[in-house]
Amino acid sequence: MLLEVLMSFLISIVAGIVGSLVGIGGGVIISPFLSHLNYSPSQISSTSLISVFSTSLSSSFFYYRNKLISSKIGLILSISSIPGTFFGVVLSNLFSLSEFKFYFAFILIFTSLYLIIKSKIKKNDVLQSTTYNISDNKNRICYGKLFLLVFFSFLAGMISSCFGIGGGIIFVPSLIILYKFNMNNAAATSQFALLFTSLSGLSIYMYYGNPNYFIGFILAIGSLLGGSIGSKISSKTNSNTLQKIFSIVLVIVSIKLLFDVFYIN
Numbered sequence: 001m002l003l004e005v006l007m008s009f010l011i012s013i014v015a016g017i018v019g020s021l022v023g024i025g026g027g028v029i030i031s032p033f034l035s036h037l038n039y040s041p042s043q044i045s046s047t048s049l050i051s052v053f054s055t056s057l058s059s060s061f062f063y064y065r066n067k068l069i070s071s072k073i074g075l076i077l078s079i080s081s082i083p084g085t086f087f088g089v090v091l092s093n094l095f096s097l098s099e100f101k102f103y104f105a106f107i108l109i110f111t112s113l114y115l116i117i118k119s120k121i122k123k124n125d126v127l128q129s130t131t132y133n134i135s136d137n138k139n140r141i142c143y144g145k146l147f148l149l150v151f152f153s154f155l156a157g158m159i160s161s162c163f164g165i166g167g168g169i170i171f172v173p174s175l176i177i178l179y180k181f182n183m184n185n186a187a188a189t190s191q192f193a194l195l196f197t198s199l200s201g202l203s204i205y206m207y208y209g210n211p212n213y214f215i216g217f218i219l220a221i222g223s224l225l226g227g228s229i230g231s232k233i234s235s236k237t238n239s240n241t242l243q244k245i246f247s248i249v250l251v252i253v254s255i256k257l258l259f260d261v262f263y264i265n
Helices: 002-022 027-036 041-065 071-094 097-128 143-163 168-179 183-208 213-233 240-264
Strands: none
Touching: 002 027, 002 041, 002 213, 027 041, 027 097, 027 143, 027 240, 041 071, 041 097, 041 143, 041 183, 041 213, 071 143, 071 168, 071 183, 097 143, 097 168, 097 240, 143 168, 143 183, 168 183
16 A cells, blocks of 8 residues: 555656656646556546646646736636536546547547647747737637637537546647647647646546545645646747657557457457
């Protein structure tokens, strides 16, 4: 038990740092760890969301102080994703552990591809020397883009609660493609939205008594620490190398999950 607690704390710190740096919830690290401990799918998702909420809380505080968050767009993301969290909880309760690992493996592969694409987009941002002003879209409303943003946010909420990973892998690309956010503003606004999305999913799981509160508390402490570290060094660190290494790690983890499904279970 002591080893499990220590490992949970260390992994949550890493998850908090990485999640804050690359703009995704740390659940992509914590959920595989919990599945390795043979938690049930609902326990994995709910306990991981405690960490995601903690990371988002610490990161959002820093990003808000530095005026990197588009509050208007962030609220749209939050309100649109919350209904999706209800469907995500239902799906999670329908999965067996093997099915959870199988589907989650593909989520990790998608995330790794996103990180690779993200680093290329960031290079273009630097080459073009563009800086997004979060007030640029204040008076412009494009209903086609708004509809797509609401749809993708709903999907992000569903995936967030189903797998306990947060919806950053959908939020960030949506903001970049639809509203031309740069990476810093997209990551900051995504973390702000994840604050409400993860809290919504977590609240539903708590109603059904799914989380492991003790491990969740350990994960929350580590994620708060990691999220604070990540947000502080995000503006000072070239994270391209980190993203590439992390994407490779995600592919390796996904292969391990698929191996568990087809050769162990």
